[in-house]
Amino acid sequence: MSLVRVTDLTVEFGGLRAVDGLSFTLERGAALALVGESGSGKSTVASALLGLHHGTGARVGGSIEVAGTDVQAASDGELRRLRGAKAAMVFQDPLSSLDPYYAIGDQIAEVYRVHARGSRRAARARAVEVLDRVGIPDARRRSRSRPHEFSGGMRQRALIAMALACEPELLIADEPTTALDVTVQAQILDLLHTLREETGMGLLLVTHDVGVAAESVDRVLVMRHGRVVEQGPVTAVLGAPAEPYTRELLSAVPRVDAVRTPAQASEEVEASEEVEEVVLEASRLRREFGRGKRALVAVDDVSLTVRRGETLGVVGESGSGKTTLGRMLVGLLEPTAGEVRHDGHARAGVNPAVQMVFQDPVSSLNPRRSIGESIADPLRARAMGLRGSDEGRIRARVTELLERVGLEGAHYERYPHEFSGGQRQRVGIARALAADPRVIVCDEPVSALDVTTQAQVVALLGELQRELGLALVFVAHDLAVVRQVSDRVAVMRRGRIVETGTADEVYDSPQNPYTRQLLAAVPALDPEAAARRRAARRELASA
Amino acid sequence: MTGFGGFLLRRTIGTLATLLAISVIVYVVFYVTPGNVAQITCGPRCSPEQVHQVALQLHLDDPLYVRYWHFLQGLVVGQDYSTGTSVEHCSAPCLGLSYQTDQQVLGIILTRLPVSLSLVFGAMVLWLVLGVGTGVLSAWRRGRLTERVLTALTLAGWATPVFVIGLVLMIVVCGELQLLPFPQYVKLTDDPEQWAWNLLLPWLSLALIEAASFARLTRASMLETLAEDHIRTFRAYGVGEGAIVGRHALRGALAPVIALNANNFGSAVGGAVLTETLFGLPGLGQELVHAVSVVDLPVVVGMVLVIGFFVVLANAVADVLYAVADRRVVLT
DSSP states (O other), rough: SSEEEEEEEEEEEEEEEEEEEEEEEEETTTTEEOOOTTTHHHHHHHHHHHHTTTTTTTTEEEEEETTTTTTTTTHHHHHHHHHHTTEEEOOOTTTTOOOTTTTTHHHHHHHHHHHHHOOHHHHHHHHHHHHTTOOOOTHHHTSSSSSSGHHHHHHHHHHHHHHTTTOOOOEEESTTTTTOOOOHHHHHHHHHHHHHHHHEEEEEEESOOOOHHHOOSEEEEEEETEEEEEEEEEEHHHHSOOOOHHHHHHHHHHOOSSSSOOOHHHHHHHHHHHHHHOOEEEEEEEEEEEEGGGGGEEEEEEEEETTTOOOEEEEEOOOOSHHHHHHHHTTTSOOOOOEEEETEEEEOOOOOOEEOOOOOOTSSOOOSSSSSHHHHHHHHHHTTTTTTTEEEEHHHHHHHHHOOOOOOOGGOOOOOSSHHHHHHHHHHHHHHHOOOOOOEEETTTTSSSSSHHHHHHHHHHHHHHHHOOOOEEEEEEEEHHHHOOOOOEEEETTTTEEEEEEHHHHHHSOOOOHHHHHHHHOOOHHHHHHHHHHHHHHHHHOO | HHHHHHHHHHHHHHHHHHHHHHHHHHHHHHHSSSSOOOHHHOOOTOOOOOOOHHHTTTTTTHHHHHHHHHHHHHHHOOOOEESSEEEEEOOOOOOOOOOOTOOBBBHHHHHHHHHHHHHHHHHHHHHHHHHHHHHHHHHTTTTSHHHHHHHHHHHHHHHHHHHHHHHHIIIIIIIIISSOOOOOOTTTTOOOHHHHHHHHHHHHHHHHHHHHHHHHHHHHHHHHHHHHHHHHHHHHHTTOHIIIIIIIIHHHHHHHHHHHHHHHHHHHHHHHHHHHHHHTTOOOOHHHHHHHHHOOOHHHHHHHHHHHHHHHHHHHHHHHHHHHHHHHHHOO
């Protein structure tokens, strides 16, 4: 009997059909990944397996059988006995998924006591045992910590420990590593792999990241618009995809081992032929937050130069200071020490010649103003003092900018909520272009976007750069994206640049051990390569 | 514990500064208020000479800063007051003598404070139980009949003036049903049982009004926490709804309730005038209203300081409770 058997599943929210006739099975001890972009319905499927749509107003059709329980027909009591005991779920954001008010050990013990008879003390001991199992050092003491006292990776380990507490037959992991740094992601995926080998539990992994799927499972199901596009063994689906959408998805995934796309490479040659004019220069930048003993040095002694028409990639994990650096380059933050020079002149404060594109296209646009107005703002700021006929010119310029980034001039009066994430990021880019900048600092411009959208936005940035001779500073955590777009790369760690060089130098022959560690942690798209890398990481860890 | 010691020290200094500022403001306000204080104090039938005498005795001719300085002196080292025939010593902390009765203000406050505290403490327990209970229940039963009935009751409670509720309670419970005698204040130290029985109706009338705002706040706050990710986690692990609502959601929802309670407790100590008047309770609120109407400056200043002290104290307690409830909170 299969561990999970889903037949003809449909889930409707109001009039919206999120899942449409989905069928799949998962055998005991096997691992299946549901892969798809946002809105494909993959998380909805995961929730449906535990009957989490009960009582939410969603209409669920078809049949779901998990570990011998008919989820559709089950009573509330039966569902509660399924949840956590036979099938346990690990969520995306480990901080918000734990109760901030209780000790982690107590939360695990509470879940354990729901399903297993036993004293409070026994439950507490079980909590320490599973925390130790997932690699929390000094588990007995740390089990008394609250979630905020744990790092992101440790929190995700704690959630996995909670899942393990009752020895479930099925582990459902919904984007378990999306909120984590790449090195931590590798640790968590390795942990899931080991646990599966040891306990023989089945794994249903929900992810938008094809690389994560390739690392972790034996079968893949590609979803789009609530339907199955393609499913089969991971080597077949990722190695020789049959469906055009799968191929599109795979080709959009940036690869850390790929050389730059030809279009950008040729541009690089052009740039080197021209005079290498430095447009932005930072020397010995330092930024502290707080004072005295509590001062935190976010950026420490960073110097860099950006030349006309080139892209400098700044890559690092969270907390490495890359965003702080980006903001100092634009002038949004004053450096504690050091200076930023534009075109050879020292400048303080913001400057129209250096613009910024922000990470979150949702929150970086004012929801109460039309996008046209948002783009017009920098134009108005520059035209201050001039009057009258300017309004018409500003409008014409905004229309031109909208068309330039692939939107329509008629979108002027529309509001941000009417656009998709990728379109909103285009608006953000148009706004940055409005001031005729020479440099644009992009802070994680594509990290909130799906891979296919990501590829489009990256392509747009490349085009703009070539046409307008812009210099880009591309700040990101994603090593593959950075390689794809950058001429030169700076690797940041704890506020310092640990390695810098041309993209090929840094990626193909990294000198710094940290850079090597980062590169080793990037998930490979090829399952065999993933297995080799996992073995290599194990060796590294045991050495 | 250095953190907690530092917190206490900073809070104490802050409280003293606040109270000092309040006293200055009250002095200035009364100084610029029109009306002949000496005439009011002496009474309508006093001759101009008598009024002049009173003004001299109360130092009403002195400039504002001199009078305020005397007030501060009394507070720190005590003060001797001449009542015309004898000299009365008022030891520190001296809040002065009432213009009206020549009684020491501190004494007046100390006889009335227990009444007010009795009323407000009891009412607070009731309004928390009723308000938070109603709020939790209506969040849990959202969209069902229970919630609609509770919402209607809450609105009604909010809209009804305290003297209507109090009067109805008194007429029904004491008059028609004769379950209780008409309330009359009995000291806690004299007879705890009678104290409670006599305060039951005042507690209820004050609490019913307050409970309405607590119910609304708790409901909103509960709905917010119930939508959080960690609640979903515990649902996905088969934890029962009772434990989810009682253990996980309620704890997260309590912070704004604690804050509202601190404010309402503090202001009710001196502000439950209507309840005090209705039930004939000799509390601070009644006295304060009277003192303001006869421009009895020392009594007003003293009262305002005591009430201010309780507001600040209640807020400090609320901050400590936050930190106990949520370990991420750092006391500063």
